[in-house]
Every structure is written in C-alpha cells, then in structure tokens.
Amino acid sequence: MGDVLKLVAKRLGLGLVTLLVVSILIFFAVELLPGDIAQAVLGQSATEETVQAMREQLGLDRAAPIRYLDWLAGAVQGDFGVSLVSGERVSEAIGGRFANTLFLAAYAAVIAVPIAIILGIAVALFRNSIFDRVANVLTLTSISSPEFFLGYVLILFFAVRSSMFPAIASISDGMSFGDLLYRSFLPALTLVLVVVAHMMRMTRAAIINLLASPYIEMARLKGAPPWKVIVHHALPNAWAPIINVVALNLAYLITGVVLVEVVFVYPGVGQLLVDAVSKRDFPIVQACCLVFAATFILLNLAADVGAILTNPRLRHPK
Amino acid sequence: MGMLKDKDVLLKIRDLHIEGYSDEEWIEIVHGVDLTLHRGEVLGLIGESGAGKSTIGLAAMGFARDGCRISGGSVEFDGMELTTTPKSDLRALRGSRIAYVAQSAAASFNPAHKIIEQHIEAPLHYRIQKRVEAQEDAMALYERLRLPNPREIGFRYPHQVSGGQLQRAMTAMAMACRPDLIIFDEPTTALDVTTQIEVLAAIRDIVDQFNTAAIYITHDLAVVAQMADTIKVLLKGNEVEEAPTEQMLESPEDDYTKSLWAVRSFKREQKSRPTDGSPPVVSVQDVDAAYGETKVLEDVSFDIYPGMTVAVVGESGSGKSTTARCITGLLPPLKGKILFNGEEMPPRYQDRSWEQLRQVQMIYQMADTALNPKVRISDIIGRPAEFYGGLKGTELKSRVDELLDLIELDPKKFYNRYPPELSGGQKQRIGIARALAAEPQFIICDEVTSALDQLVAEGILRLLDKLQDELNLAYMFITHDLATVRSIADEVVVMQQGRVVEQGPKDAMFRPPHHPYTDLLLSSVPEMDPNWLTTLLEERGVDNIGEAAEV
Incomplete structure (x- = not known):
C-alpha cells in the first residue's frame, strides 16, 4: 500500500505542475480574445474616458506576464478576483454552481455506470446475438444524437406529452433531496444516454479481448458455465481499461454538460462559463477553466490508482 | 497391453475429423484419427506443430477451440458419445471426469485469483467438497507434488510463484476432482531442463498413484519415452503409427517416425582455436x-x-x-x-x-x-x-x-x-x-x-x-x-x-569431471531410454532434482 500512497503523492505533484501549465494557457488564451476587454464590458456607448478609467481599474495597462503573476498569486490563496459584470467574488459565483454541477454529474453517474457495466457484461456474454446488436444500435443512436436534441426529445415525451417530469430543472437551496432528484431527472437522463454507450462498449471490448487468453480456455475446460467465465475469470482482469473509460466519462459529466444545462436551464457551472465568455468576464472564465482542469487531473489520478488496485501484480509484488 | 480388456476402455475415438476455419472456408485439419485409451493407461501423442495433437487432445474432452469444429466421427468417453452430448452435460464432465493441463501454466492460471481459489473452483462447483475440505485436499496434493510450503503456497497469486511450481500446481488442480482422464498438452515445453525433470517426476507419480489415464501431448521424443505406455505418431492430421513405447523406440516402422528418431544425429567436427595468434573476433x-x-x-x-x-x-x-x-x-x-x-x-x-x-x-x-x-x-x-x-x-x-x-x-x-x-x-x-x-x-x-x-x-x-x-x-x-x-x-x-x-x-x-551445475544441466536432459527418469530418480532421490538439487 505504501507504494500506492507514494504514487498518489507523485501524481498529485505532477498534477499541480500540469495545473500551472494549464493556468498559463488559460490566461493567455483569454488574452488572445479579439477586442478590448474594457470596451467589451462597458459596451458600445462608453466614452473614451470611461474605457480608459476601466482599463486602469482592471490593471490592463500593465504587461500581461505581470498581470498573470498577480492573478496566480491570488489564485494560489483562493482569491480568483471579482466578476467584472456583477462585482461578485468569483469564488462565491462559482461555488454554488459547481456544487449543482457536481450533483447533476453524480446523479447521472450513479445511474449510468452500473447500467453501462452490467449491459457491457451482458453483451459480452451474449456476443453476436440479437440482444448484443440491439443494445449496440440503441446505445450508438443515443451517443450519436446531439445532447440538446436528446434533451428536447425527452422534454417532448416526458414533460410536454405526459408531464411526468418538469421541463425546466430549476432548483434552489431549500429543496428536499427527493425534490432535487425529481426536478433534475430529465437532464440527468439525457447525460446517462450520452455516456452509457461509450462505457458499455469499452466493457464489452475489454472482456472479449481477454476471451482468447489461455486462462479463459482453462476456465472453460474446468467446466465453468459461460456467465462465470465472463464475470469471475474475464472481468477481474478487464478492470483497468474499464476504469479508465469510466473516469473519462465522469470528467465529461462535469465539464461537458454546457448544452444540457442550457436546454434545461439548470444552474450549473457550464452555463455560467458560457455567459462569462460572451460577456468577457475573464476572472470567471479563468476560474472555471482551472476548476475543469483540476477535475480532469483528479479523475485521471483516481483511474490510475483504481487500475493499480485491481491489478494483483501491482497489489501483491513478488 | 494384452491384459487390458474391452471393458477397461475409457476413451474410444473413431474416424475423428476436425475442421478449422480460415480464409472464409472450413479446411479439414484432422483426417480420420482413431484412438483407444484404457483406464490407467498413458498414451503419448507426438508430432510436429500442425500435426493436430492439441486439437485431438481437446476433442477428447468434446471441446473445439473457437474457429474449429468436430466435423465427423465419434468420441466415446466411458460409454458416453461426446459429439452429440448437449453442451451443459459436456461441461459437467470437464474438470470433474476429464481434466486438462496446459502448456504454459503462467498463462493458464488466472492472474486475478489466488492459486488455491482456482484449484477449488471445480470441486466447489460440482459440490464434491466443502470449501475447507477442498483446501485441505489441495494442500495434500501440493505436498504430494513436492511443492515448497504446501500449506501456504496456494494462497499466493500465480505471478508470485515460479514457472515449474506453477506447472505442478496446475497438475494438482487437474487432480482436484480425481478425474478418470487428464490431457497433458505439452506441459513441460516452456520449462528449463532442470525444472522439467521435477514436473515430469511429479506428473508420473500422481498419474500412477491415482491410476489416472492420460493423453500426453508433446513434440519431445525423449520426454514421451519417460511418460507413455503407448506412443502414437501424428503427421499433418493423420496417424502415422502406434505402438507400445519400447517397441516404438527400438524398431519404428514408418519412414517418417524413423526420420524423427534420427534428428539428433547431426554432428560436425569440432574446431579448435586458431594457432596463428590472431585475436578473438x-x-x-x-x-x-x-x-x-x-x-x-x-x-x-x-x-x-x-x-x-x-x-x-x-x-x-x-x-x-x-x-x-x-x-x-x-x-x-x-x-x-x-x-x-x-x-x-x-x-x-x-x-x-x-x-x-x-x-x-x-x-x-x-x-x-x-x-x-x-x-x-x-x-x-x-x-x-x-x-x-x-x-x-x-x-x-x-x-x-x-x-x-x-x-x-x-x-x-x-x-x-x-x-x-x-x-x-x-x-x-x-x-x-x-x-x-x-x-x-x-x-x-x-x-x-x-x-x-x-x-x-x-x-x-x-x-x-x-x-x-x-x-x-x-x-x-x-x-x-x-x-x-x-x-x-x-x-x-x-x-x-x-x-x-x-x-x-x-x-x-x-x-567428466564437470562443475556440479554443468553436471546437473547435463544429467537433466531427457534421454530416449524409457527408464532414464526412473534410473535418475533412483540415483539422485526424488527430493534432489531440479531446482531443489544441491549444486
């Protein structure tokens, strides 16, 4: 176990370095946006003087590297600055929204991951059967349709035609947990449909890939029934690729949900990011991107640790 | 062999045809092979790669690898026709009455499970033994096969055990349900000579002990000479000849068999170092x-x-x-x-x-x-x-x-x-x-x-x-x-x-005289003499061979 802790510490350190590089990329990418930030914030009607004053207030007259270091110094202490549009502190503006996004992602993941893995095992077991083909076609259809389209289809059937679930996922602080689940069901379902296919197909491929192994033949020659061959003999050796693709999809659930949030007017961080980009609210943009980058790094780390923990060669060294 | 009566016949294969799928058509790879095996008899199947040895061995379990099928003939195991038996009944035979020992134990043990867990899988599945009982039995077999720390070794993962030990653990696993027949598919080909000898001794001991019938598949004549009562030579899916081991070694009839026996005859003059003082390359x-x-x-x-x-x-x-x-x-x-x-x-x-x-x-x-x-x-x-x-x-x-x-x-x-x-x-x-x-x-x-x-x-x-x-x-x-x-x-x-x-x-x-290690290497190389292993074991003692030998 000590080895795993050492690895986690090493990867966390590397993650921090990655985060630093990402922060540089983000800062200068925002710099590259065309037009003048002060002008964009104040709008067309601003006078030359007010724009100039805004620039000085924002420190835009200073060189970019200095502003970057300034921003970094603040960010390290948890101070991402102030929103240019609302004047709210960035950490406060993002905090609540990020919690909402995490909630939606967790909601979708709790449904999607078990379904995907169980379906993946089932299609591996009944490979090349009608069931396999139907499951493939359905999941491929859902992954190939754009999320907003899926969202609208779900709204059409579940909200408009049958009014089983609300079309708009408006949630607020005081709601009960059950209420939260009910109101955000449709966006969560949309996300589930989008991510299941990828994980299911990876599970199927990872298992089938192992079926030619001598130890699988051995299991068959010991008289193990087909389900046992798959679940007991193939699956434990297939976890590493499955965990990786699950982690990738979890990251997607957190960072890639902009369209779904917009369709269902869900108050998540994705929507905030889109707004901020269009209004040139760069402190918010930078903070959001940094949070997304950190999410990716942490989930990939989790996937690596998971892959190690499921590998007996690494868990029990000679 | 004359003493064996028909009622002792355990496995009877008649006119077996097997096809393999390649380039979008079925091609016959085994062309009508007959085989009869009595209880407690060890049959050696030898031939070059592509002779169909493994395919026939698996067919004796009613099994065909993916991309292969049994296309004709009959496989009768203890009165049961395996080619027409439903899959679930066939499965019930495997592991319990017919067991398999594969070429590479390192690849054939599941890396995700402990050795003993894999050993007791079949006995538990067939409800022959309870868990603790099955584990005790596994340890007894490990001891019988002279594995070091027999009470502890099973609780390791396959990668924590050496190749020769794994191969013996796999033989023990095949014995778990005390089968009537074991198929050994090149069980020592991947091993060093010094390790091979331990595994050979272990296999022979356990097959004798439980009077198990076996089909021993190999391409190594000297190995098969130690193990088999009868030898059958195969070439490209056809039988060449079959005879009791000693007779086969002394007077092979077919030209192909003779050519196999003659292989080790190539020898050339030994050269010595140049004397003109030129430096080594x-x-x-x-x-x-x-x-x-x-x-x-x-x-x-x-x-x-x-x-x-x-x-x-x-x-x-x-x-x-x-x-x-x-x-x-x-x-x-x-x-x-x-x-x-x-x-x-x-x-x-x-x-x-x-x-x-x-x-x-x-x-x-x-x-x-x-x-x-x-x-x-x-x-x-x-x-x-x-x-x-x-x-x-x-x-x-x-x-x-x-x-x-x-x-x-x-x-x-x-x-x-x-x-x-x-x-x-x-x-x-x-x-x-x-x-x-x-x-x-x-x-x-x-x-x-x-x-x-x-x-x-x-x-x-x-x-x-x-x-x-x-x-x-x-x-x-x-x-x-x-x-x-x-x-x-x-x-x-x-x-x-x-x-x-x-x-x-x-x-x-x-x-001679050799360095002790050279001596060990040399004496571990199987010889064509069917009594070689027996003699060697008598000379050295069963505990002083292979890895365990004192050098």
Whole structure:
C-alpha cells in the first residue's frame, strides 16, 4: 500500500505542475480574445474616458506576464478576483454552481455506470446475438444524437406529452433531496444516454479481448458455465481499461454538460462559463477553466490508482 | 497391453475429423484419427506443430477451440458419445471426469485469483467438497507434488510463484476432482531442463498413484519415452503409427517416425582455436551489468574466435541474453570491456560506428515477431544491404537473390512475398539472410531453433554450419538445449545466475569431471531410454532434482 500512497503523492505533484501549465494557457488564451476587454464590458456607448478609467481599474495597462503573476498569486490563496459584470467574488459565483454541477454529474453517474457495466457484461456474454446488436444500435443512436436534441426529445415525451417530469430543472437551496432528484431527472437522463454507450462498449471490448487468453480456455475446460467465465475469470482482469473509460466519462459529466444545462436551464457551472465568455468576464472564465482542469487531473489520478488496485501484480509484488 | 480388456476402455475415438476455419472456408485439419485409451493407461501423442495433437487432445474432452469444429466421427468417453452430448452435460464432465493441463501454466492460471481459489473452483462447483475440505485436499496434493510450503503456497497469486511450481500446481488442480482422464498438452515445453525433470517426476507419480489415464501431448521424443505406455505418431492430421513405447523406440516402422528418431544425429567436427595468434573476433572481459538496481551479470568473460561457434548455455534468467545485449550495445555494461578484433568498442550502440555495428548481427528466437509482417521479403533482406553496403537498383536486387540462394530459398518464389505466407523454418531462414546481408564477421543466434520442430531445426543448424564454412563466420549460440550444443558447438560457456561457472572446448565439457551445475544441466536432459527418469530418480532421490538439487 505504501507504494500506492507514494504514487498518489507523485501524481498529485505532477498534477499541480500540469495545473500551472494549464493556468498559463488559460490566461493567455483569454488574452488572445479579439477586442478590448474594457470596451467589451462597458459596451458600445462608453466614452473614451470611461474605457480608459476601466482599463486602469482592471490593471490592463500593465504587461500581461505581470498581470498573470498577480492573478496566480491570488489564485494560489483562493482569491480568483471579482466578476467584472456583477462585482461578485468569483469564488462565491462559482461555488454554488459547481456544487449543482457536481450533483447533476453524480446523479447521472450513479445511474449510468452500473447500467453501462452490467449491459457491457451482458453483451459480452451474449456476443453476436440479437440482444448484443440491439443494445449496440440503441446505445450508438443515443451517443450519436446531439445532447440538446436528446434533451428536447425527452422534454417532448416526458414533460410536454405526459408531464411526468418538469421541463425546466430549476432548483434552489431549500429543496428536499427527493425534490432535487425529481426536478433534475430529465437532464440527468439525457447525460446517462450520452455516456452509457461509450462505457458499455469499452466493457464489452475489454472482456472479449481477454476471451482468447489461455486462462479463459482453462476456465472453460474446468467446466465453468459461460456467465462465470465472463464475470469471475474475464472481468477481474478487464478492470483497468474499464476504469479508465469510466473516469473519462465522469470528467465529461462535469465539464461537458454546457448544452444540457442550457436546454434545461439548470444552474450549473457550464452555463455560467458560457455567459462569462460572451460577456468577457475573464476572472470567471479563468476560474472555471482551472476548476475543469483540476477535475480532469483528479479523475485521471483516481483511474490510475483504481487500475493499480485491481491489478494483483501491482497489489501483491513478488 | 494384452491384459487390458474391452471393458477397461475409457476413451474410444473413431474416424475423428476436425475442421478449422480460415480464409472464409472450413479446411479439414484432422483426417480420420482413431484412438483407444484404457483406464490407467498413458498414451503419448507426438508430432510436429500442425500435426493436430492439441486439437485431438481437446476433442477428447468434446471441446473445439473457437474457429474449429468436430466435423465427423465419434468420441466415446466411458460409454458416453461426446459429439452429440448437449453442451451443459459436456461441461459437467470437464474438470470433474476429464481434466486438462496446459502448456504454459503462467498463462493458464488466472492472474486475478489466488492459486488455491482456482484449484477449488471445480470441486466447489460440482459440490464434491466443502470449501475447507477442498483446501485441505489441495494442500495434500501440493505436498504430494513436492511443492515448497504446501500449506501456504496456494494462497499466493500465480505471478508470485515460479514457472515449474506453477506447472505442478496446475497438475494438482487437474487432480482436484480425481478425474478418470487428464490431457497433458505439452506441459513441460516452456520449462528449463532442470525444472522439467521435477514436473515430469511429479506428473508420473500422481498419474500412477491415482491410476489416472492420460493423453500426453508433446513434440519431445525423449520426454514421451519417460511418460507413455503407448506412443502414437501424428503427421499433418493423420496417424502415422502406434505402438507400445519400447517397441516404438527400438524398431519404428514408418519412414517418417524413423526420420524423427534420427534428428539428433547431426554432428560436425569440432574446431579448435586458431594457432596463428590472431585475436578473438569478440572478447567479453569482466562484464557486469544490471537492469535498474538488479544486478544480472557478474564478471562475465569469454572469447569467440573467427569461424568458431561458442554455445552459451544456462537456464532462463542465467544472463545469456543479457550478455548478448551487452555485446550488441543495447545494454551498456556497468563495468568491463567488449573488444572486437582486439579493439575496444564503445559500450552504447549509439556511440559505435557503422562499421562496428555492421560486424555484429543478431538472429532471434521468434522469427514470427522479429520480421515485420507488412514488409516484403526483398525489402527485409535488402534494407541492411542498402544501409551498410550502399547497394542500389539491380546491384541490390542481385545481392538479395544471392542471399536467398545462400539460405536455400528460391529467389523467384520468395522475392516478392510477405513473412506471414512463410512457414516457421522459412521465416527463420529469412532472419538469417537479414543478418548475412550486412556481411558481418560475428552473429549472435538467440535460441534460433527452440521455436521450431526438430526436423526444421536440424535444417537450420545445417544451414548455419554451411554458412560458417563458406563465410568464416563466428557464432555466439545462445540455447538451453544441450542436444543442439552437442551437434554444433566448438566451445561451451555455462552460465548460472549471471556468472560463468564453466567454459572450455565442447569435448572437454561433455566429459567428466564437470562443475556440479554443468553436471546437473547435463544429467537433466531427457534421454530416449524409457527408464532414464526412473534410473535418475533412483540415483539422485526424488527430493534432489531440479531446482531443489544441491549444486
């Protein structure tokens, strides 16, 4: 176990370095946006003087590297600055929204991951059967349709035609947990449909890939029934690729949900990011991107640790 | 065998036909084989690769690998017709009444589960024993098979146990339900001679003990001679002949069988070192090497003179291939020097000149993986000729033709073909031609014949010998097969655990007194005499063989 802790510490350190590089990329990418930030914030009607004053207030007259270091110094202490549009502190503006996004992602993941893995095992077991083909076609259809389209289809059937679930996922602080689940069901379902296919197909491929192994033949020659061959003999050796693709999809659930949030007017961080980009609210943009980058790094780390923990060669060294 | 009556017949295969699916059509690979096995009898199935041995062995369990099917004939096991039995009933036979021991235990144990968990899977599944009972029984079998720490070893994962121990654990696993029949599919082919002998002794002991019938599949005649009561020889899916072991060894009837028996006859004159004072082509001097922190070579020194073959022998892990990696510069040594014609070479291949690189070429064990399957033969051989010789156009083509002639392949037929279209022996010849294309003085042959059938291997050895005479090549011949050493080596270097334990001219090495380790290696090589194993076990005692032997 000590080895795993050492690895986690090493990867966390590397993650921090990655985060630093990402922060540089983000800062200068925002710099590259065309037009003048002060002008964009104040709008067309601003006078030359007010724009100039805004620039000085924002420190835009200073060189970019200095502003970057300034921003970094603040960010390290948890101070991402102030929103240019609302004047709210960035950490406060993002905090609540990020919690909402995490909630939606967790909601979708709790449904999607078990379904995907169980379906993946089932299609591996009944490979090349009608069931396999139907499951493939359905999941491929859902992954190939754009999320907003899926969202609208779900709204059409579940909200408009049958009014089983609300079309708009408006949630607020005081709601009960059950209420939260009910109101955000449709966006969560949309996300589930989008991510299941990828994980299911990876599970199927990872298992089938192992079926030619001598130890699988051995299991068959010991008289193990087909389900046992798959679940007991193939699956434990297939976890590493499955965990990786699950982690990738979890990251997607957190960072890639902009369209779904917009369709269902869900108050998540994705929507905030889109707004901020269009209004040139760069402190918010930078903070959001940094949070997304950190999410990716942490989930990939989790996937690596998971892959190690499921590998007996690494868990029990000679 | 005459004493065996019909009611003792356990397995009766009649006119078995098996087809394999390739290139979108079913091709027959076993053409009507008959086989009769009595209770407690051991039948040896021998033949070259592609003879259908494994396929027939699996068919005896009513099993066909993916892409194969039993297309005709009958397989009757204890009165039950397996070709028509429903799948679920067949499954109930496997593991309980018919068990299987695979070639590579390391690959056939599931890496995700402890050894004993895999052992007790079948007894639990068939509700023959309760968990604790099954574990106790497993430990008793481990003890019977002389595994070290029998009460503890099962609770390890497969990767924590050595290859020979795993192979014995797999034999124990096959015994778990006390089957009537065990199929041994080349169970010792992947092992070193010293380990092989332990596994052979263990298998024979347990088969005798429980009076289990067995089909023993192998391509090694000397091994089958120790194990089998009856031997059946197969060739390309047909039976050649069958006879009791002693009769088969003494007076084989068929020409093909005779040719198999004659394989080990190739032998050439032993050469001695040149007396004119010319320096060795390659001189390894006091080399130490390590992978990371683990030291794998210690103080290795030997010389190879022009036109001579030096065989480097030892078990896996003894440092043979690592020495080759040091000579080629792939692994720079920690200490010591590599001299080439008396001149010191830079340790890293990156620092060596083209001329130095050209002089040292390699031929690999697995021609399958050492040749790029997507590259034409003419390019595989032409590339080094172009790179080192600067040949182009018609010059290059005639050089490739000349090389193909040298390795006895018709240039017209092979020039434009790709490696996957070739047989194993032909691929290895291409590997030789590729090494020759650079016109080296020295070639490292790394287990070049161990993946080949004996007849094919013999052809390769003869070719290497002919080339040596014509081109005055020096070979470093890495092998664990002492029969090969006997046939072609001039000098022998014996390695153990990264050190050279003994070296000298071949005739001296094969004549006592030996270093104890050399003695162990030599005496562990199976001989054609069916009583060899018995005699050896009597001499040494069952606890003093193989890995456990005191050296």
